[in-house]
Amino acid sequence: MLFFKNLVNYFTINALEPELNRERFSALMKQVPLMYSILTVNLISLAYPHIGSAPDYLTIYIPAAFCLVFLYRNIVYYRTSLDNLKDDKIVKRLNSTVILSIIISIIFVIWAMVLAQYASDLMLVHIVFFLYITLYCCIFCLLHIMQSAIYLTLIIILPSFLYLITHEELVFKAIGVNSLLVSAGLIFLVTNHYKNFTSLVAQKIKLTEQSSQLEKLNQNNLQLANMDSLTSLPNRRSFFSQLGELTSRQDSLKHQTTIVGLLDLDGFKRVNDVFGHPTGDDLLVKTSERLHNILGEDIVLARLGGDEFGLIINKAEDVKNVIGVGEKICEAMRLPFKLREGSVQITATIGFVEYPTMGEDSKTLFERADYALCYSKQNSKGKPVIFSSDHETIIREVSSIEHQLHEADLNKELSIMFQPIVDMHSGKTKGFEALARWNNPILGYVRPDIFIRSAEQMGTVSKLTSILLSKALKLACEWPDELYMSFNLSIHDLSSPQTVLNIINIVEKSNFPNDRIVFEVTETAVMHDFEKANEALHMLKLLGAEIALDDFGTGYSSLSYVQRMPIDRLKIDRSFINEIDTDKNTRNIVRTIIDLCNNLDLYCIVEGVETEDQLAALEQVGGRYIQGYYYSRPLVPEDALDYLAQHIDMPKVKTLAEKWSNV
Numbered sequence: 001m002l003f004f005k006n007l008v009n010y011f012t013i014n015a016l017e018p019e020l021n022r023e024r025f026s027a028l029m030k031q032v033p034l035m036y037s038i039l040t041v042n043l044i045s046l047a048y049p050h051i052g053s054a055p056d057y058l059t060i061y062i063p064a065a066f067c068l069v070f071l072y073r074n075i076v077y078y079r080t081s082l083d084n085l086k087d088d089k090i091v092k093r094l095n096s097t098v099i100l101s102i103i104i105s106i107i108f109v110i111w112a113m114v115l116a117q118y119a120s121d122l123m124l125v126h127i128v129f130f131l132y133i134t135l136y137c138c139i140f141c142l143l144h145i146m147q148s149a150i151y152l153t154l155i156i157i158l159p160s161f162l163y164l165i166t167h168e169e170l171v172f173k174a175i176g177v178n179s180l181l182v183s184a185g186l187i188f189l190v191t192n193h194y195k196n197f198t199s200l201v202a203q204k205i206k207l208t209e210q211s212s213q214l215e216k217l218n219q220n221n222l223q224l225a226n227m228d229s230l231t232s233l234p235n236r237r238s239f240f241s242q243l244g245e246l247t248s249r250q251d252s253l254k255h256q257t258t259i260v261g262l263l264d265l266d267g268f269k270r271v272n273d274v275f276g277h278p279t280g281d282d283l284l285v286k287t288s289e290r291l292h293n294i295l296g297e298d299i300v301l302a303r304l305g306g307d308e309f310g311l312i313i314n315k316a317e318d319v320k321n322v323i324g325v326g327e328k329i330c331e332a333m334r335l336p337f338k339l340r341e342g343s344v345q346i347t348a349t350i351g352f353v354e355y356p357t358m359g360e361d362s363k364t365l366f367e368r369a370d371y372a373l374c375y376s377k378q379n380s381k382g383k384p385v386i387f388s389s390d391h392e393t394i395i396r397e398v399s400s401i402e403h404q405l406h407e408a409d410l411n412k413e414l415s416i417m418f419q420p421i422v423d424m425h426s427g428k429t430k431g432f433e434a435l436a437r438w439n440n441p442i443l444g445y446v447r448p449d450i451f452i453r454s455a456e457q458m459g460t461v462s463k464l465t466s467i468l469l470s471k472a473l474k475l476a477c478e479w480p481d482e483l484y485m486s487f488n489l490s491i492h493d494l495s496s497p498q499t500v501l502n503i504i505n506i507v508e509k510s511n512f513p514n515d516r517i518v519f520e521v522t523e524t525a526v527m528h529d530f531e532k533a534n535e536a537l538h539m540l541k542l543l544g545a546e547i548a549l550d551d552f553g554t555g556y557s558s559l560s561y562v563q564r565m566p567i568d569r570l571k572i573d574r575s576f577i578n579e580i581d582t583d584k585n586t587r588n589i590v591r592t593i594i595d596l597c598n599n600l601d602l603y604c605i606v607e608g609v610e611t612e613d614q615l616a617a618l619e620q621v622g623g624r625y626i627q628g629y630y631y632s633r634p635l636v637p638e639d640a641l642d643y644l645a646q647h648i649d650m651p652k653v654k655t656l657a658e659k660w661s662n663v
């Protein structure tokens, strides 16, 4: 049964092999026109010599009808386009070719045999020659439809063999036997060829499948390489490739205004530190979901790494109202997040830059958005800032500051000013804070916070610290014995044992007593690398110096850090003092900090006191040690000595305190 089924499959066109059928038809299309052309030529060359010796219907009408059919078939093939043929149509066309080849070959055989009746022996040879040459030509042209080739051979060879073998001339008998054997050999070759052809097609199909699988795999890989696995957002690589596409555009959209944004979460590190990394991850996922909901599909949102996200805004109305979009994001980010450990609240800060006006390549765009972000973090945390020409000017100034810091004779150009720290109860000066000044021949006076930050970024701040500390210590030697000197250290001064040893070395070499030195450090400097900074502070303590925590209230103001650090003094930042005489809450905060200092036995200094009212308010909340313009602006060293001589006592406090007790 199975054998029979296989046999049937072998001799029919199988509709379940669409790819194979398509390949067969494609081969057929190339060969069939040639086959019909050869058939036409053969037919005419056979019929023509018989005109007159056989009836006209045999030599003219039937051949003419055949020629018309062949012409028609050629036109049909010529007009066929394989791409437009559906699989079932191809099967139909193949089947019809098989049937047609059977019909044509039967008619051919009958026609040839009838014609043979009118033929002499010579003409009979012509007819036999015609039949076989036509058959072999058709076999080769129909190689890819093995069924047709076999039917054709059987239909033509068997009757002609019988006819020739029964002929009285031996030569015809020999032709009959010979052609039978050759045809058997040809059938063997045809089936072999067909097997090779089908296995080639099968291999081709397999290869196509493999390459399409490979393509899919490549696409998956590409997707994975461009996706952040935690949030499923596009990643840094994808963001930069989109930025690259944007800036290398050559089409009409080349100069379409686009906004590039960088968003950074404020307070993420704390969530990570306090609750652990899984909760931090949870927060990042929820953040990306929230951002995605606000921004929709029109704005590209990518996670660049850590708690940093990138935005690309193309839509005209969003571009026009980019600060509005930024504010919407910042507002949404302020709402609490429900995490597995509980609810947390963070903020987001955003820096934007406009393409192409403020940057034409990805590097500049990224740097400038990053600058706007940092600028916002320092000046308006939790808000969006767009990079402007003012920022461009600052960047240019900073780069010339950096250049001059590198080139200048700092030993000559750096100097020190001293600002007194006064006990408001007695009016006595307790010490001075040394403040750096830089007068450069090209840049003029540069603000210390600016050039110190530049030197920190360049990594050369310890060179400045060495010069400034040596100068300050030398000058302080001229002061009365009870005065201390406060000196500011930066992040880099605390970052390595070498820089700390360098400071210790300078202190040891000076004639100023170690226990009259106070080193001021800010919370942010310590937080940068708490363990290292804490170690450095302990080394300075061993030297005999005291440590003051500067600008308290502007950074983390974390009590746990205050407790873990070897701090002797705390300086309340001047931002609290601005409103101390007008705002009750501020007064309460300052009172709490002063109480904290008293409880922890810390010496508390209040910075930035400018007016009598501020001083009075401070007296009311328990402040005592004051630094500010009210007593004195920073002074050149000689003026500091004059100041000491002139201001022995400043007992103004009592009357002020009376005034404030009525508020």
Ligand code: C2E
Pocket (backbone or CB within 6 Å): 419, 434, 435, 436, 437, 447, 448, 449, 452, 468, 488, 489, 490, 520, 550, 551, 574, 607, 608, 609, 610, 627, 628, 629, 630, 634
């Ligand atoms: P800082 O350590 O907080 O120094 C106090 C700053 O407040 C000084 O600014 C001082 O002039 C200013 N100030 C004092 N009283 C008042 C006041 O009543 N009102 C106002 N508006 N300001 C007042 P300065 O000298 O411009 O220094 C700025 C910052 O530069 C310093 O802030 C400090 O962070 C840094 N700095 C200064 N000298 C050095 C230094 O030698 N080394 C390091 N690493 N940093 C320094």
Ligand code: CA
Pocket (backbone or CB within 6 Å): 433, 488, 520, 550
């Ligand atoms: Ca200071």
Ligand code: CA
Pocket (backbone or CB within 6 Å): 550, 551, 571, 573, 607
């Ligand atoms: Ca300060």
